[in-house]
Structures are given as C-alpha cells and as structure tokens.
Amino acid sequence: MVGPANKRQKREQYKSERGEDATRNQELPKKKFYRQRAHANPFSDHNLTYPISPAHMDWSSYYPAFVTTPEENQAHPQSDTDVALGRVRQLKKDVEVADIGCGFGGLLVAMAPVLPDTLLLGMEIRTQVTEYVQERIKALRAQNPDTGVYQNIGCLRANAMKFLPNFFKKHQLSKIFFCFPDPHFKARKHKARIVSTTLNSEYAYVLRPGGIVYTITDVEDLHNWMVSHFDAHPSFERVSEDEQEADECVKIMRVETEEGKKVERNKGQKFVALFRRLEDPPW
Amino acid sequence: MSPRMPYQCMVQCGNLLIAARGSSIDLFEDSSLLSTWKCPSIQAVGKIQHHIPEVTTTLATQNSQSSSVEITIDSSSPLAKKRKLSSSDQAESKPFLGKGKEKQNNRSNAVLSGLEAPAVIALAITTDCHHVIAVTGEDKSIRVFELAQEDGVFNLKQLSRRAMPKRPCALAVTDDGSTIISADKFGDVYALSLIVLETSAVLNLETSTPEPAAKAFMPAANELTIHSQRNLKALENQRRQTNKPAEKSEPSFEHRLLLGHVSMLTDIALVELPGRSYIITADRDEHIRISRGIPHTHVIEGYCLGHSEFVSRICISADRPRLLVSGGGDDELFVWEWESGTLISKTDLKKHVSSVMERFDIGEQSDKGIESLKIAVSGIYFTQQALHDRLQDIFVITCEGVPALFTFALREENHLEYIQTLKISGNALAVIVDTTSRRGQTHPSNQLIVSIDTFHKPGSTTEEREEAGTILNPLHSYKFKEGKLVQNESFQPAIAAPEDGEASTSVASGRLTNLLYSLENLRKREGEGQEE
Known part of the structure; x- marks a missing residue:
C-alpha cells in the first residue's frame, strides 16, 4: 500500500513539474493529485485569505x-x-454569478461559453480542490488562446458562509449556485449546512432583486430542507417548475457538475429547486 | 486574607447600582450594599449529569422553584455558602475547535473539580428600571429579575430562567422594555419576551413529560446517495436501528430567531432613527452587520467592513445616532457612518495603551517588547461633558488587562480626538456612566463608576496580586472636571468582607482569567484550523 508520505511526495513532484514545464500549460490537471476529504468544517478559521471589503478585492x-x-x-x-x-x-465588469462550493469546477467550465459576457466565480473551501480548478482554468485558457473562451471564469478559496459580504457588494450577483452541497446528515451538524434561515439573509443581501438561487442535490432530505428554508424566508419565492425546466442553467447543473455525473453513473436521483430573490419590503 | 472577587459587569439605574461578581449579583444604593443574589449551583439544578436530554426538564423545575431560597435580602448576614469561581469552560476558549464529545467531557470535569454556580457574564436593565436581565455562562441561561422593594430595601427577585440553545454573549433590551434581544456564541440573535407568558410556562411542563416516540427514525441517506462500501454498511446498520432519540431538544419557551452570523457574536446595539429601527451586530470575523429592526430582521441593510481583527465592542453616539464607534483586536478605534457602511475615521489607540503598559514588565508581553503588544477593546462608553461652554461627546475606552481609562472626544468633523489616559489602580473591568440623568439631557452626569480587577496584578491578566491582607476597593468613582477625569475620593462603597475560600486557589485563578479576560482568545492564530 502507498503510504501518505509517498502520496504527498508524488503530489509535490507532479505540481512542481507542471509549474516548471511551460509546454505542459495546456494539459489539464489530473484530479488524482488534488483529491481531498469531501468535508471541511465551515466554523474553523482555516487560515483563509479574504479582502477586508469588496472594494479591497483585486480581481x-x-x-x-x-x-x-x-x-x-x-x-x-x-x-x-x-x-x-x-x-x-x-x-x-463585476462578478455576477457565484458557484458556492464549486468543487472540481464542472459547472463553471460548462457555463463559461453559455454566459460569455458574464463573470463567474467558483468558491471552494478546500485548498487542493481550488488549486485544481485554477489549474484547469489556466489550461483551458491556454488551449483556447484565440476564442477568449474561459476568460470569464475564476475560482478562489473562500468560506462563503462567513465571508460572502467581503467579496460581493449589496445586490451584486444575479445567480448563486449550490450544487450538491455537503448534506451534513446528523441533526447536530445541520447548522453547518450551506442553506439556513440566517444564511439566506446573506444570500439575499448579495443577490439583486430578481436574481435566482439554484439548488441541486441527490439527497431528498437535504432538498426538502433547502426548499423549506428558502420558502420560509420572506426574501425568496420558489420558481415554478415550467420556468425551472426552461432555464438553460438547470440543464447544465444536472449533467455537467462532477457530482451530477457521479449521481448519473450511480443512477441516483437529482432534486432541483430554484428561488427568486424578491424586493425588500418597504419601511 | 485572600483578595475578593472583582466585579465583571455592571448596570446602573438612578442611584441603584447592579454589579455582578462571579456568580452573584450585588445591589447598591448610593454606594451602600443593599442585597446580594446568588446563582444556585449547577449541581442543585441537577443538570450536568444528563446534560443534553434534560434541558427542558430543568427549565420547568427551575421555573417553579425560582427565587425563594436564593435571595439574601439582609446585607449584613454573612454569606456562608462557599462562593464559587467559575468562568467559561476551557473548551470554549478555543474557538470552535473542540469536537463535541471532548467538550462535553471538559464540561463535566469542570463541575467535578469544584465549580459550583454559573458565572454572570452579561447584565442589562430595562429603561424603566423595573427589570434586570442577566446571562449566566455555564448554564447558557437568561435570567430575568424584578427589581422589587421589600421592607424598603431593593432586592432582585428572579422571575424566570430560560436556557438558550447556545451561550449568549451580548444582551440588549428594546426601548419599550418588552423584548430581550440575545446574541449568542454561535452567531444567532434571538428575541424573547421579557416576561415568560403563562401559556408558555404550561407548555414547558407538557413537553418535559416524556413524549411517546413520534415517528420512526429514517436515515436521510439512501443507497443512491452513497458511494462507498463502508458508508453502505453504515446505512444498513442505521436501518436496523429501529428508533433513535432526538439529538437535541429545542427550548420550549417562546424565542424567535431574528438573524444570524456564521461567527461568534461579540456585541449588539439597537438603534432607532426617525421611522426606522436597526439591529447592529458585531462578530469575531471582523464584521459589523446592519440589519433592519423587528419585524424585518431578515433584511440586511449593509456591513461596516474595515476591521482586520475581531470586533469586540460597538457604541452608538446617543447624540449623533448615525455614528458608530467600534473597537476590537485592531490597534485603532473606528468611526462609521453605519447606515451607508462608510468608514469615517480611524484613531490610534495602541500608542496610548503602550505608554501605560510600558510600566509593567509582566508576563509574556515583556519578552516581545511593547511593539508586539496586542490590544483588545473591552469597553466603549458614551457620555457627554461640558467643555469650553459646549457639550462634547466623549467616549471612554477600556482595554482588556489594562489599568487605565482612555477618553476621546468625538469632534464635529466626526473624528475621535484623544483627550486623556487615566491610570487606575487595577485593570479596568467594567464602567458605567450615569445613563439615567443623561436621558433628561439637562444636567449631564459627570460621574463614572469603574470596576477594577482586585485579584490580578495591574497590567496582567494571569498573575495574582501579592499584597495579601489589604482589601482593595473594587469600585472606584471618577468625575469629569473641565473635560478631564479625576478620582472622586468621597466614593467609598460599603462592600461586604471577603469570605473564606473566595478566589484563593490557583485553579480558580485560571478560571477567573477566562471569565474576566476572554476577548484576546478571539484573535485568530497562525496555523490554527489547518485542514488535512
């Protein structure tokens, strides 16, 4: 069996070789060198870097x-x-679409040609996975130097549950994606779920009125949780099924995300729900 | 004789002073001690042994037996019960790191090692002065007291104890005095009615009776959501298990979730502007959030972003309510035009703290030199003083473990101007400015009462004082004279003599440090929370 030290050494070797060899800059990174435990504690500090405010962010x-x-x-x-x-x-222009917990970046890559004039940002809390997406974007850009495709996507490491308002101004975003979020099955872990009554207020803050929250999961329990929490929040309303199915992003979300593909292979279920950000009530 | 326990928090109402030390609350009138309320010990409440499942039961029993035994009305009677020294449990001083189980063990150890009663960590008072609200730390409870007069003597009569889901960190009371707003260490803000309604009390009793298993436990996962053999086995086991107790019961009294941060909350302020009300919350992750007031608390109006360390205190200028002064782990004080989230000015505080701390070569700070001094603002207090025939807005600042008061004037152009450093004989723990006479606006009170740490050496948060035998006065009074603070020597509060066993062991000392100086723990450390 390969010990962890050996694994780390191989990863380092792979990454340094990638960095040094300019001829390899078009080569897509290999996922096996960037795997990381699928869970991160959103409450710990993680030595994150984040801007003091959106005005301080150098994009x-x-x-x-x-x-x-x-x-x-x-x-x-x-x-x-x-x-x-x-x-x-x-x-x-400002970033307008955020994929929260973007994972290995399948949605970003698939969305890039669909929304060529919109800036999309993937946010991922796991260092290795973020690095993978950044390498992937770099390689895709190098593969397509003439068309300019994939110039509109980016990925950074962030804890969106804590620091979303550090990155985005009020009403800056038009779409937020939550694709196959960590289900946090245990009841005492529910506070760590990406959708909650109190966090929805933060999503409403960065999302402009009329903006859409996209959710997809293979866990029915989590789907019900997300639906009930967005439904209960006065700033959101559920988007009708017809409108949902007509949305191009929904199709991409179903088939292009890495988790979506995995669920497909396992012949699992996929639960989709969209929510529209409403106008704030008058005072 | 061992030094007595210092006062960690205080509120004032007219000539009544309510001050908490350890797990008891003293009530003074014009500097004479009227009565003391002592928190019943944890063991008496019978909570720890069945920590989680018992929450609602203890609530019901506590409600029914409230007040009667615990109050000592007569101030002269010796308080025979051994006082306890406690503080937040150790696990909580490590920010969000401990695993649940580990934490639980720490907690019960803390109790076994002689902790008796939970410490008071926050106090608030209604504007009509009829009710006092206290938070006790270890039992995460909000206690409401009636400030009642009995035989001509004021005392605190506990009306209710409500155990919150997480430990409350900051309290506020709405101006009408009907609602308590509690901000907790998990980042949630709840609204509770001041008076526990009869109906909800009945509810408590009902829910405390064992409920029949409502519905069979169903694992949330299924074969389709599971991608490994191991997890599949776990699922099979879960399914075999027919029923599973609920993991945590919700408090059964009425409490409304208003808003929440994914961070530890440190302070809260309620502000009324013409036609609009706001809730301002500060957290450990450098945020100051502006939310609408009740009933639209789900709407976030904005953020004041600019701190690069934790924010520990926010204070609104009562005279210019559109301005907010904030402080925390940063070297400066910040002034905000908070409705728009605009940072107006920053004022250096560290250099003034440094010049005080230079005198003390205590503890770890001396090794690294005064340059590496870290400050944590523990109090920002607003008052107004006449200076050169004009009323000036004054902010009094205290820092954790610093034996001094710092005063700043908020000028017309909205920046803070340093006025004075007043060195005092112990670390400043809590300050009160006379808010009641300020409401009248006719004669701004010029008196401050300051609680000092009589247990630790000035300038140190860990080392005990050596002057055994001398009883230091824990409360000092200062007056503004032409804009400067001077000691008011005539103020000599009559304090009961320390009791035996009070604040004596070194274990207690460590706990006392946690209770009195918890803010510096909020600072993020390099290399902490590393994954992989």
Missing part, C-alpha cells in the same frame, strides 16, 4: 482579460478610496 489576477486598460481608467477616474487602496487595475 485582476482572476480575470486578466477583463482588466481595464489605462485609457479606460482615464475615462473613469479613480475614486479616492481606490487611490488609498493602491488599486490601479479594475475590472470592466
């Missing part, structure tokens, strides 16, 4: 093709806060 390394040129910057002079933050490179 330029994630979406280099969307960085404004100096000429464009002159057309939109920097605000005082930009200068104070030392930011010079801004994006032409």
Whole structure:
C-alpha cells in the first residue's frame, strides 16, 4: 500500500513539474493529485485569505482579460478610496454569478461559453480542490488562446458562509449556485449546512432583486430542507417548475457538475429547486 | 486574607447600582450594599449529569422553584455558602475547535473539580428600571429579575430562567422594555419576551413529560446517495436501528430567531432613527452587520467592513445616532457612518495603551517588547461633558488587562480626538456612566463608576496580586472636571468582607482569567484550523 508520505511526495513532484514545464500549460490537471476529504468544517478559521471589503478585492489576477486598460481608467477616474487602496487595475465588469462550493469546477467550465459576457466565480473551501480548478482554468485558457473562451471564469478559496459580504457588494450577483452541497446528515451538524434561515439573509443581501438561487442535490432530505428554508424566508419565492425546466442553467447543473455525473453513473436521483430573490419590503 | 472577587459587569439605574461578581449579583444604593443574589449551583439544578436530554426538564423545575431560597435580602448576614469561581469552560476558549464529545467531557470535569454556580457574564436593565436581565455562562441561561422593594430595601427577585440553545454573549433590551434581544456564541440573535407568558410556562411542563416516540427514525441517506462500501454498511446498520432519540431538544419557551452570523457574536446595539429601527451586530470575523429592526430582521441593510481583527465592542453616539464607534483586536478605534457602511475615521489607540503598559514588565508581553503588544477593546462608553461652554461627546475606552481609562472626544468633523489616559489602580473591568440623568439631557452626569480587577496584578491578566491582607476597593468613582477625569475620593462603597475560600486557589485563578479576560482568545492564530 502507498503510504501518505509517498502520496504527498508524488503530489509535490507532479505540481512542481507542471509549474516548471511551460509546454505542459495546456494539459489539464489530473484530479488524482488534488483529491481531498469531501468535508471541511465551515466554523474553523482555516487560515483563509479574504479582502477586508469588496472594494479591497483585486480581481485582476482572476480575470486578466477583463482588466481595464489605462485609457479606460482615464475615462473613469479613480475614486479616492481606490487611490488609498493602491488599486490601479479594475475590472470592466463585476462578478455576477457565484458557484458556492464549486468543487472540481464542472459547472463553471460548462457555463463559461453559455454566459460569455458574464463573470463567474467558483468558491471552494478546500485548498487542493481550488488549486485544481485554477489549474484547469489556466489550461483551458491556454488551449483556447484565440476564442477568449474561459476568460470569464475564476475560482478562489473562500468560506462563503462567513465571508460572502467581503467579496460581493449589496445586490451584486444575479445567480448563486449550490450544487450538491455537503448534506451534513446528523441533526447536530445541520447548522453547518450551506442553506439556513440566517444564511439566506446573506444570500439575499448579495443577490439583486430578481436574481435566482439554484439548488441541486441527490439527497431528498437535504432538498426538502433547502426548499423549506428558502420558502420560509420572506426574501425568496420558489420558481415554478415550467420556468425551472426552461432555464438553460438547470440543464447544465444536472449533467455537467462532477457530482451530477457521479449521481448519473450511480443512477441516483437529482432534486432541483430554484428561488427568486424578491424586493425588500418597504419601511 | 485572600483578595475578593472583582466585579465583571455592571448596570446602573438612578442611584441603584447592579454589579455582578462571579456568580452573584450585588445591589447598591448610593454606594451602600443593599442585597446580594446568588446563582444556585449547577449541581442543585441537577443538570450536568444528563446534560443534553434534560434541558427542558430543568427549565420547568427551575421555573417553579425560582427565587425563594436564593435571595439574601439582609446585607449584613454573612454569606456562608462557599462562593464559587467559575468562568467559561476551557473548551470554549478555543474557538470552535473542540469536537463535541471532548467538550462535553471538559464540561463535566469542570463541575467535578469544584465549580459550583454559573458565572454572570452579561447584565442589562430595562429603561424603566423595573427589570434586570442577566446571562449566566455555564448554564447558557437568561435570567430575568424584578427589581422589587421589600421592607424598603431593593432586592432582585428572579422571575424566570430560560436556557438558550447556545451561550449568549451580548444582551440588549428594546426601548419599550418588552423584548430581550440575545446574541449568542454561535452567531444567532434571538428575541424573547421579557416576561415568560403563562401559556408558555404550561407548555414547558407538557413537553418535559416524556413524549411517546413520534415517528420512526429514517436515515436521510439512501443507497443512491452513497458511494462507498463502508458508508453502505453504515446505512444498513442505521436501518436496523429501529428508533433513535432526538439529538437535541429545542427550548420550549417562546424565542424567535431574528438573524444570524456564521461567527461568534461579540456585541449588539439597537438603534432607532426617525421611522426606522436597526439591529447592529458585531462578530469575531471582523464584521459589523446592519440589519433592519423587528419585524424585518431578515433584511440586511449593509456591513461596516474595515476591521482586520475581531470586533469586540460597538457604541452608538446617543447624540449623533448615525455614528458608530467600534473597537476590537485592531490597534485603532473606528468611526462609521453605519447606515451607508462608510468608514469615517480611524484613531490610534495602541500608542496610548503602550505608554501605560510600558510600566509593567509582566508576563509574556515583556519578552516581545511593547511593539508586539496586542490590544483588545473591552469597553466603549458614551457620555457627554461640558467643555469650553459646549457639550462634547466623549467616549471612554477600556482595554482588556489594562489599568487605565482612555477618553476621546468625538469632534464635529466626526473624528475621535484623544483627550486623556487615566491610570487606575487595577485593570479596568467594567464602567458605567450615569445613563439615567443623561436621558433628561439637562444636567449631564459627570460621574463614572469603574470596576477594577482586585485579584490580578495591574497590567496582567494571569498573575495574582501579592499584597495579601489589604482589601482593595473594587469600585472606584471618577468625575469629569473641565473635560478631564479625576478620582472622586468621597466614593467609598460599603462592600461586604471577603469570605473564606473566595478566589484563593490557583485553579480558580485560571478560571477567573477566562471569565474576566476572554476577548484576546478571539484573535485568530497562525496555523490554527489547518485542514488535512
């Protein structure tokens, strides 16, 4: 049997070879070198890096093709806060779609050509998996240098349950995806579920009115949980089945996510539910 | 003689001062001790042995037997019962790391090793001064007291004890005095009615009787959601098991979840602006969140983002309610225009703390030098003082383990200007400014009462004082004179003599550190929570 030390050594060797050899930059990364335990404790600190506020976030390394040129910057002079933050490179547009718990990035990659003018961000709490998606995006971009496809997707390591408002301004997003989230079967772990009454308020904060939350899971119990929690939240309403099935993103979510494919192989069930963000009540 | 237990939190109402030390609450009127309420010990409540399943039962029994025995009305009678020194359990000082089981063990050990009663960790008072609300830590309970007069003497009469799902960290009471807002260490904010309604009391009794198994346990997973042999086996075993007790029972009294963070909450403020009410919450993960008030608490209006360490205290300027002052593990105090989430100014606090701490070469801080000093703001208090014929907004700041008060004036242009460092004879634990006379707005009170740590050395959160035999006064009073604080020597509260066994063992000392100085533990450490 291969011991863990050996495994670590192989991973390091693989990654350093990838990094050094420029000819391999079009080669997709191998998943086996990036596997990680499927669960992460969302309550621990994890040595995360995150911006102090959305204004502090430098997106330029994630979406280099969307960085404004100096000429464009002159057309939109920097605000005082930009200068104070030392930011010079801004994006032409804001991130609008978030895939929370993006895993190995299947949804992002499939969505990139479908929404070519929209910036999509995958957020994943597991370091190794995030690294895999970043390598995958890099390779896909290198494979398609002329078409510019895959320039609109990015992935970063984050704990979305704690730090979503550090990345996104109020009403910045139009779509949020929760694809095959950790079911946290035990009742005492339910607080760790990505959907909860109190977290839904945060999703409502970053989502603009009319924006959609997409959920899919193979665990019926979790599906019922997500439906009941979004239904109970005054900021959301369930999207009708007709509208749901007409949504292109739903098809992609069903078949293109890594978990979706796995469930397909196992001939499992898939439960889909969409929720629309409503206007806030008047005061 | 061992030093007595210091006061860890205080509230004031007119000339009544309510101050908590350890697990008891002292009531003073014009600096004379009127009465003491002592928290019953954990063993008496009979909770620990059956920690989780018993929650509702203890609640019911506690309600029925409340108050009668526990109150000592006569201040002169010696308090014979051995006082307990307690604090949050050790597991809780490690932020979110301990596994559930491990934690449970720690908890029962803490009790076995002589902990008697849960410590009071927060106090609040209704604006009409009729009710006092206290949080006791170990039993995670919110206790409501009536401030009742009996034979001309005020005392605290416990009306209810409600065990919350998680330990409350901060309390607020709505202006009408009908609702308690409790923020807990799991990040949730609950609303509870001040008075436990009759109907819900009945409910408690009903639910405490063993319920017939409502429905058979069904595993949430099935063969289709499971992808490994091992998990498949586990599922088979689960199915064989016909029924499974509910993992945790919900509290049976009425409590409404208003909002929640996925982080430990540290402070809460309720603000009323014309036509609108807000709830402002601060957490360990650097956030200050602005939510709408009841009934639209699900709407997050914004965040004040700018702290790079935990936020421990927020304070609204009563005079300019659109401004918020915040402090925590950062070196500065922050001033926010909170409705828009705009950071207006930052003011250095650390340099003033450093100049106080230079005198003390105590503990680990000396090794690393004053440069590496970490500060944790433990209190921000608002008051107004006449200075140069004008009323100034003054903020009094305390830091954990620092024997000083720092005063800042909030200027017209919305920045804080440093006024004074007042060194005091022990670490500042709690401060009260006279809020009642301030409400009248005619004569701003110029008195502060400060609780100091009489147990630890000034400047240290761990080392005990050596001056055995001297009884230090735990409460000091200061007055503003032309904008500066000076000691008010005439204030000499009559404090009961310390009892035997009080705060004497070194074990107790460690626990006392946890009780009095828990904020620095909120700081994130390098390399902690590493996965893999």
